[in-house]
Amino acid sequence: MRRLKRELKQTMELYSSACKEAKTAKQKAMELQRWKAEEQKKLLEEPQTTSEAPPNMEVEQEKKRSEALQKLVALEAQKKKSADRKNSDATTFGSARYRRYTIEEIEEATNMFSDSLKIGEGGYGPVYRSELDCTQVAIKVLKPDAAQGREQFQQEVEVLSCIRHPNMVLLLGACPEYGCLVYEYMANGSLDDCLFRRGSRPPLPWQLRFQIAAEIATGLLFLHQTKPEPLVHRDLKPGNILLDRNYVSKISDVGLARLVPPSVADSVTQYRMTSTAGTFCYIDPEYQQTGMLGIKSDIYSLGIMLLQIITAKPPMGLTHHVGRAIEKGTFAQMLDHAVHDWPVEHALHFAKLSLQCAEMRKKDRPDLGKVVLPELNKLRAFAEENMPPMMMFGLASAANGYPSRNSNSPINSAFSSSTQDTTESNSLSGFSGYESRSSTSSNSLGRM
Ligand SMILES: Nc1ncnc2c1ncn2[C@@H]1O[C@H](COP(=O)(O)OP(=O)(O)O)[C@@H](O)[C@H]1O
Numbered sequence: 544m545r546r547l548k549r550e551l552k553q554t555m556e557l558y559s560s561a562c563k564e565a566k567t568a569k570q571k572a573m574e575l576q577r578w579k580a581e582e583q584k585k586l587l588e589e590p591q592t593t594s595e596a597p598p599n600m601e602v603e604q605e606k607k608r609s610e611a612l613q614k615l616v617a618l619e620a621q622k623k624k625s626a627d628r629k630n631s632d633a634t635t636f637g638s639a640r641y642r643r644y645t646i647e648e649i650e651e652a653t654n655m656f657s658d659s660l661k662i663g664e665g666g667y668g669p670v671y672r673s674e675l676d677c678t679q680v681a682i683k684v685l686k687p688d689a690a691q692g693r694e695q696f697q698q699e700v701e702v703l704s705c706i707r708h709p710n711m712v713l714l715l716g717a718c719p720e721y722g723c724l725v726y727e728y729m730a731n732g733s734l735d736d737c738l739f740r741r742g743s744r745p746p747l748p749w750q751l752r753f754q755i756a757a758e759i760a761t762g763l764l765f766l767h768q769t770k771p772e773p774l775v776h777r778d779l780k781p782g783n784i785l786l787d788r789n790y791v792s793k794i795s796d797v798g799l800a801r802l803v804p805p806s807v808a809d810s811v812t813q814y815r816m817t818s819t820a821g822t823f824c825y826i827d828p829e830y831q832q833t834g835m836l837g838i839k840s841d842i843y844s845l846g847i848m849l850l851q852i853i854t855a856k857p858p859m860g861l862t863h864h865v866g867r868a869i870e871k872g873t874f875a876q877m878l879d880h881a882v883h884d885w886p887v888e889h890a891l892h893f894a895k896l897s898l899q900c901a902e903m904r905k906k907d908r909p910d911l912g913k914v915v916l917p918e919l920n921k922l923r924a925f926a927e928e929n930m931p932p933m934m935m936f937g938l939a940s941a942a943n944g945y946p947s948r949n950s951n952s953p954i955n956s957a958f959s960s961s962t963q964d965t966t967e968s969n970s971l972s973g974f975s976g977y978e979s980r981s982s983t984s985s986n987s988l989g990r991m
């Protein structure tokens with residue numbers, strides 16, 4: 544009982560304190576209510592005391608806001624206008640960049656891809672000689688699988704068709720839907736054909752070889768200076784240097800390696816490795832090891848090709864053979880025997896430069912613009928100073944029925960159409976068979 548009484552007392556005490564708390568809470572709530580009412584009253588009173596200012600400020604602010612909005616709208620309109628202009632420029636310019644041919648036009652020009660018009664076949668497909676728009680052209684038909692990814696093909700062709708340089712084979716047009724590329728026709732075929740004298744060609748005089756080397760380096764430097772990104776050729780070799788009717792050399796297949804999807808590119812490499820033993824030799828060893836491709840990869844290929852220009856030897860082991868010959872003092876024996884008047888000292892300088900280009904490590908290869916081209920230009924100048932009159936003034940060509948050469952300007956050489964294949968009738972010795980070609984260097988002697 545006593546315990547029960549104590550518990551009851553405690554409960555009652557708890558109850559009374561709870562009641563007290565409830566009372567104070569109620570009081571606080573009432574106070575808060577009152578404060579709130581006062582605040583509301585104050586708020587209602589305030590606008591009356593400052594009734595004049597706000598409308599003015601609001602009007603001012605509204606004015607400013609609408610002005611800003613107007614400016615913004617005008618700016619947006621301006622932006623849209625210039626973007627539209629840019630777009631329309633791009634589309635009109637884009638479509639004008641290269642001539643689009645229909646497959647029917649290509650079929651007609653190649654006589655339904657007739658074998659009789661076929662002038663060669665590389666890793667990318669057959670090449671046909673034909674005429675389009677009254678101009679001699681070479682049509683390269685990419686293998687069907689290589690022409691996959693039409694959009695990419697089209698995009699790339701648009702880039703390539705913008706590259707114009709006197710030492711680059713001109714892409715005249717394309718039929719992007721079927722992966723056909725139309726190039727200016729290069730009457731004297733490839734440097735490979737000339738060096739290895741296919742079709743009983745006369746040997747290239749050393750003066751021409753020095754000129755060709757400087758021209759290739761000039762074209763390559765132009766390619767490497769492409770903005771915003773340098774263009775790496777990836778497939779430099781004598782087969783990709785073409786000579787026009789005046790023996791002006793031009794780099795061909797620029798960026799073509801990029802048009803082929805990787806799976807096909809692999810098979811192309813395989814194809815090349817097996818069918819044309821040698822192409823493999825032009826590939827930068829550091830690129831092969833690391834997969835890092837750069838402009839210096841082209842310098843390696845250039846080095847091998849330069850060595851071939853003076854030796855007319857296959858590329859396999861060429862750096863080793865030339866290097867050894869220089870060490871042993873037997874370099875003169877390495878020079879192409881078809882030429883009898885080599886300036887050996889200058890050729891040795893040429894060979895040493897080529898060997899530097901073909902160094903195993905990228906960082907050991909010289910800079911194209913700062914070292915290689917200036918040196919080759921000096922050699923070209925020397926060649927031009929020692930040009931026999933027959934080569935300078937085209938006496939031999941005139942005597943042999945070659946069309947006379949008036950100018951070496953890019954426009955003339957790029958669009959000149961030769962109905963005569965000069966390579967077919969050439970079985971002459973010495974300088975005969977080679978037309979005069981005007982110089983591109985400052986101390987030109989042969990300009991006509
Ligand atoms: N624009 C061209 N003018 C004349 N002949 C060309 C032209 N393009 C290519 N050729 C000829 O077709 C051959 C094959 O060319 P291509 O398909 O580029 O193969 P590759 O580069 O592997 O030699 C060349 O060696 C050359 O004789």
Ligand SMILES: [Mg+2]
Pocket residue numbers: 665782783795796
């Ligand atoms: Mg080629």
